[in-house]
Amino acid sequence: MGNLKLPRMLIATAAFWAVVSILNATGILNGYFMIIINRSLIFVILAVSLNLINGITGQFSLGHMGFAAVGAYVSGSITTLIFKLSPDTLAGNGIFVVAIVIGGLAAGFVGFLIGFPSLRLKGDYLAIMTLGFGEIIRTILNNIDAVGGPRGLLGIPKFSNFTVIVAFAFLTIAILRNLVQSSHGRAMLSIRENELAAELAGVDTTRYKVLGFIIGAFFAGVAGGLLAHLLQIAHPTQYGFYASALVLIMVYAGGMGSLTGSVIAAFTLTFLTEGLRVGIDWLKDTVGLPVGTEWTMVIYAILLILIMLFRTEGLMGMREAKILIIAEETK
Amino acid sequence: MSDALLKIKGMSHYFGGLKAVSNFDFEVPEGVIYGLIGPNGSGKTTTFNLITGIYTPTEGSITFDGSEIKGMKPYKIVHRGIARTFQNLRIFSNLSVIDNIRVARHFTVRSSLASSLLRLPGFKAEEKAIRQEAMHLLEIMHLEDRSEEKAKNLPYGELRRLEIARALATRPKLVLLDEPAAGMNPKEVADLMELIVRVRNEFKVTVFLIEHHMKVVMGICERIKVIDFGETIAEGLPEAVGKDPKVLEAYLGKRGA
Numbered sequence: 001m002g003n004l005k006l007p008r009m010l011i012a013t014a015a016f017w018a019v020v021s022i023l024n025a026t027g028i029l030n031g032y033f034m035i036i037i038n039r040s041l042i043f044v045i046l047a048v049s050l051n052l053i054n055g056i057t058g059q060f061s062l063g064h065m066g067f068a069a070v071g072a073y074v075s076g077s078i079t080t081l082i083f084k085l086s087p088d089t090l091a092g093n094g095i096f097v098v099a100i101v102i103g104g105l106a107a108g109f110v111g112f113l114i115g116f117p118s119l120r121l122k123g124d125y126l127a128i129m130t131l132g133f134g135e136i137i138r139t140i141l142n143n144i145d146a147v148g149g150p151r152g153l154l155g156i157p158k159f160s161n162f163t164v165i166v167a168f169a170f171l172t173i174a175i176l177r178n179l180v181q182s183s184h185g186r187a188m189l190s191i192r193e194n195e196l197a198a199e200l201a202g203v204d205t206t207r208y209k210v211l212g213f214i215i216g217a218f219f220a221g222v223a224g225g226l227l228a229h230l231l232q233i234a235h236p237t238q239y240g241f242y243a244s245a246l247v248l249i250m251v252y253a254g255g256m257g258s259l260t261g262s263v264i265a266a267f268t269l270t271f272l273t274e275g276l277r278v279g280i281d282w283l284k285d286t287v288g289l290p291v292g293t294e295w296t297m298v299i300y301a302i303l304l305i306l307i308m309l310f311r312t313e314g315l316m317g318m319r320e321a322k323i324l325i326i327a328e329e330t331k
Numbered sequence: 332m333s334d335a336l337l338k339i340k341g342m343s344h345y346f347g348g349l350k351a352v353s354n355f356d357f358e359v360p361e362g363v364i365y366g367l368i369g370p371n372g373s374g375k376t377t378t379f380n381l382i383t384g385i386y387t388p389t390e391g392s393i394t395f396d397g398s399e400i401k402g403m404k405p406y407k408i409v410h411r412g413i414a415r416t417f418q419n420l421r422i423f424s425n426l427s428v429i430d431n432i433r434v435a436r437h438f439t440v441r442s443s444l445a446s447s448l449l450r451l452p453g454f455k456a457e458e459k460a461i462r463q464e465a466m467h468l469l470e471i472m473h474l475e476d477r478s479e480e481k482a483k484n485l486p487y488g489e490l491r492r493l494e495i496a497r498a499l500a501t502r503p504k505l506v507l508l509d510e511p512a513a514g515m516n517p518k519e520v521a522d523l524m525e526l527i528v529r530v531r532n533e534f535k536v537t538v539f540l541i542e543h544h545m546k547v548v549m550g551i552c553e554r555i556k557v558i559d560f561g562e563t564i565a566e567g568l569p570e571a572v573g574k575d576p577k578v579l580e581a582y583l584g585k586r587g588a
Contacts, residue, residue: 175448182447182454183433183440183461190423190434197421200383202409202438202501211444257425318425326450328462 009177009323013170020162038162038230040270041169042223047250047262048176049219054248055256056180057212058192059118060127063134064220064247067107069239070137071221072228073147075103076156079229081146087159096159100168100225107221108214110137115213119206134244141236152235153228160230168226172219173324176259179215181326188212192257242297246273249304255314260321265314269300336361336505336537337382337413342391344381351377353561355391359505359554364531364538366552366569368545370581374561375541376418379507383415384408396504410438414498415507418541420490424483428474431482431493432465435500465500471533472496472526488519492526499534506530508540512547520544524551545582549573557581 020037023029029037050064078099079085085092114133118126147153179185187208190198199205228234250269254261276296283289307314339357343350352374359365367375380386382393384405393401400408414435423431440461442454469475472492477485482493491511498506511527512520528551531538542548548555548569555572557565565575572578 178448178450179444182450183437183442183458184444184447186426186430186434187437189426189430190437193423193425194421196385197417197423198434199405200385200409200415200421201435201497202406203434204406204438328458 009174010170012323013166017163017166024162034162035230036271036274038160038165039227040267041165042227042230043247043250043266043270044169044263045172045219045223045226046247047254047266048173048259049216049223050247051251051254051257051259051262052176052179052188052219053212053216054251055258055262056185056192057188057209058195059209059212060123061130061213061216062127062241062248063114063130063132063137063244064216065224065239065241065244066130066134066137067111067217067220068224068227068243069141069234069236070107070110070217071100071103071224072234072239073103073141073153073224074106074221075099075225076153076228076234077147078102079159080153080156085157085159087157092157093159096157096229097164100222100229103225104218104221107224108218111213111215111217111220112210114217115210118213119209131241131244134239134241138236138240141239147234150236152233154233156228156232156234158229158232160226165226165230168222172222173259173263176215176219177320177324177326180259184208184211189257245297246300249300251314252304253307253314255316255318257318258314258316258320260319260324261314261316264316334361335359336396337539338394339382340392340394342378342381342388342393344377344386344388344390350561352381352388355558355563357556359537359539361504361537362531362535363553364527364540364551366548366555367539367541367558368543368548368555369558369564373559375558376509378558379415379509379541382408382507383413406438409501409503412502412504413507414501414503414505416491416494416498416509416511418509418513420487420494422482422490422494424481426482427479428482428485428493429462429465429469429478431497432468432500433461435497436461436464438501468496468500471530487514491515491523495526495530499530499536503536505537505539508538508542510541510543512542512544520547523547527551 020029024034046064046068050061053059053061079096083095085095087093118129121129141147142150187203190201190203191205191208195205250265251262253269254265273296276299277293280291280293280295283291335358337357337359339355342352342355344352367378369375381388384403387402392399395411395413400411423434440457442457446454466475466478469478474489474493474496485493512523515523524547527538530536552569555567555569556563557572557578559581564577564581565572
């Protein structure tokens with residue numbers, strides 16, 4: 001009967017898709033809201049994949065957007081520079097999905113390269129190394145003229161739409177859920193809990209730490225590809241420390257190790273970011289206060305401090321919503 | 332004694348200039364309960380760390396089940412059949428009790444990552460088998476009612492049993508127990524002694540334990556080695572070792588002192 005559980009999550013996703021689509025078609029949710037919802041879903045993919053590295057395997061990455069940048073630029077190059085695809089053709093859409101996956105694989109490979117040296121590092125040192133990695137990627141992209149350099153990769157066709165993004169977000173959550181609730185996932189969790197004990201319970205901790213980085217980076221790459229094909233641009237500044245920190249805050253706010261928490265936090269914080277942007281613009285233009293959008297980061301910093309002080313475990317702690325728990329056959 | 336399960340020859344280990352273990356020779360015959368005792372700081376836990384690969388000995392050899400294991404990674408030594416518990420518990424606190432056990436079954440899993448992610452039938456059958464085996468272990472440890480509880484909610488004595496169960500879940504030939512009776516009350520100690528003997532008989536394992544608790548050592552160990560400051564001071568059957576003047580001196584101090 002365990003087979004019925006996956007469809008339950010599928011039904012919930014389909015219902016979400018249908019409701020938003022209907023509201024959009026009837027004009028209740030206009031294009032502006034759809035962009036925020038699409039962004040939220042992309043951040044869902046980013047947050048749950050970072051949660052695999054930070055929350056489930058117990059490592060620490062501050063450069064998650066670096067992986068997303070790899071996915072964005074690789075898939076964007078394929079659709080824009082190599083094939084010059086158009087979203088109007090079926091073949092174009094097919095190649096787009098393949099390009100997204102290739103972008104993910106490229107990011108996964110970079111994750112593998114990053115994962116190896118990081119094994120010797122822990123805590124703060126690992127954080128600094130991944131932070132440096134994210135900045136290196138950004139700087140490299142800034143200096144490659146073939147992908148636009150500091151202007152960014154322009155003219156990317158708009159392949160990402162609500163349906164495509166929902167589908168990818170659903171697959172990401174389903175795959176990560178299946179991973180966590182398998183023997184491989186338990187090996188990753190055991191590293192977070194106690195690395196030495198994991199090793200002495202026969203877990204190849206090196207392998208699983210690298211695997212965590214690879215899988216997390218793969219989905220970050222997918223998210224980056226989707227974002228590039230939604231905004232029709234891939235720009236180095238989109239993938240800097242600011243964005244990586246935002247994803248990190250989502251993981252902490254939602255709860256380290258809780259996929260449910262990451263989903264909720266990704267939605268909440270994406271909407272909050274937009275709300276703050278509107279609010280700060282209002283303060284600047286109408287009230288005349290000398291504030292800019294960079295003040296959102298101040299508010300996030302305060303939010304993170306408040307979470308650490310008053311709800312260290314985040315919104316969900318390590319719990320999952322029922323819909324994400326696979327019932328086991330006990331007999 | 333060529334059929335000894337674990338054979339250590341001339342093993343020494345230094346931490347910088349400090350000699351933690353000096354020229355150890357060991358033979359742990361198959362099927363026995365072997366006790367290693369000695370005062371604090373005498374090198375007992377270091378010996379366990381050397382056997383399990385956490386440290387690599389500076390000198391000497393460690394042969395297990397006929398092959399050299401010195402220098403192997405800890406998890407590979409576990410795969411060969413050596414499992415251990417820790418003096419200070421190392422439990423996966425935020426995992427459920429059954430997951431603590433299931434982690435230790437992980438390395439035998441044949442299902443590929445892809446098969447796990449897609450939850451193919453082969454994966455499901457394997458997970459079910461692991462679950463049943465884990466439940467069986469929990470029943471032996473009288474922890475079956477706690478299987479879904481988070482491990483950190485268990486009392487100390489139950490955690491000790493959980494850790495032994497986790498060690499057994501790796502299907503070891505040799506189990507190293509690092510002060511299993513530490514922090515237990517007399518009733519728990521009595522139960523533990525019975526449990527260790529039962530585990531040895533039921534799982535056909537060799538038990539190698541470190542213990543301060545003389546009652547445990549004298550009660551269940553069939554062979555004993557006493558060390559002090561990294562050197563062997565006595566070895567043999569419990570009765571003989573218990574009367575050895577050097578042992579009494581190391582443990583109780585010199586008469587009249």
